Amino acid sequence: MNKKDFINKIVITNNFKETQELGHDFAKVLDKGDIVCLYGDLGSGKTTFVQGLAEGLGIKQRIISPTFIIIRQYDLKSSAFAKASVGKQNSKFFYHVDLYRVGSERDLEGLGIGEIINNKNNIVVIEWAEKLKSFLSAKRIDIEFFYKKNNTRKITFRPRRSVRV
Numbered sequence: 001m002n003k004k005d006f007i008n009k010i011v012i013t014n015n016f017k018e019t020q021e022l023g024h025d026f027a028k029v030l031d032k033g034d035i036v037c038l039y040g041d042l043g044s045g046k047t048t049f050v051q052g053l054a055e056g057l058g059i060k061q062r063i064i065s066p067t068f069i070i071i072r073q074y075d076l077k078s079s080a081f082a083k084a085s086v087g088k089q090n091s092k093f094f095y096h097v098d099l100y101r102v103g104s105e106r107d108l109e110g111l112g113i114g115e116i117i118n119n120k121n122n123i124v125v126i127e128w129a130e131k132l133k134s135f136l137s138a139k140r141i142d143i144e145f146f147y148k149k150n151n152t153r154k155i156t157f158r159p160r161r162s163v164r165v
């Protein structure tokens with residue numbers, strides 16, 4: 001699989017493990033500098049997906065929901081990701097950003113999100129990315145999460161969010 005295979009892909013998962021596995025597979029097509037934006041209601045599976053994604057990058061720490069801490073940083077330097085190919089060397093950090101608690105763009109000031117996004121040696125995944133508004137990187141991969149019922153989720157990959165945010 002490569003990145004193109006995920007564009008406009010729609011996946012129905014029937015339990016949290018399947019969503020983690022999807023995140024794991026998706027991590028394998030990521031490049032250094034990629035920005036991944038996740039959209040969807042609470043409980044739709046965003047953090048679950050990030051757990052699999054981080055594991056797919058070779059990050060050993062457990063990903064927990066950073067609801068109170070907006071940004072969590074994980075080392076990519078020594079990860080399997082950085083060792084996978086020449087193009088992935090010099091990778092620095094994987095950032096898991098959760099903007100759920102962010103009320104206004106003002107709350108974003110001082111977090112250094114702009115620098116994190118613009119550093120081509122990072123990989124950044126952002127939950128509730130619609131709150132970034134003007135900060136939002138034009139070049140990004142958008143993934144929409146939809147709670148269907150109980151353990152069923154619909155996950156849609158887009159090259160870029162079709163709706164203006």
Ligand code: ADP
Binds near residue numbers: 019043045048065151
């Ligand atoms: P979000 O980050 O979008 O708020 P979470 O990933 O934190 O959502 O929570 C999703 C919850 O739903 C978890 O408790 C997870 O175990 C559960 N769940 C049940 N089925 C699924 C599924 N198919 N995909 C993802 N999570 C699921």
Ligand code: MG
Binds near residue numbers: 046047065
């Ligand atoms: Mg979450």
